Amino acid sequence: MSRLRIGSVVGVVLLLAACGSDGGGDATTASGEGGMTLSITAPEDGAEVSPPFTVQFDSSEELGPTEDGVHHVHIYWDGDDSEYTVVEADSFEITEAPDGEHTLSASLRNADHSPAGVEAEISVTVGGGDGSGADKGDDGGISY
Secondary structure, eight states: OHHHHHHHHHHHHHHHHHHHOOSSOOTTEEEOGGGOEEEEEESOTTEEEOSSEEEEEEESSOBOOGGGTOBEEEEEETTOTTSEEEEOSSEEEEOOOOSEEEEEEEEEEOTTSOEEEEEEEEEEEEOOTTSOOOOBOTTOOBOO
């Protein structure tokens, strides 16, 4: 009888695990240690955007000025986390971006700029706007 009970428990656990994972994941939401979360709520993953456009975040942590000791977000393009913008609020307006398909990443950071362990990203296709795109420096970086 105890074998039947153990088998039933294992079956329920496997069923719950299968239901909770669709294999695809949500590219706009990430969870870190301690239950911290960060989502890019706008624009939607896969959206077509034209500058200027607003990026909105949903964070489980208070966002604000680093000098107040609270978290903030670093946003960057196409995996280049050496070229980032500090965002101390739940939204930020991007005024310039080059045309084409890009990955926009957001990293939740502690007040001292160290990673808090939570990142999110979306894909966007930039087009339209005033047609000027962003300035590209010698390093090929994207300014916005």
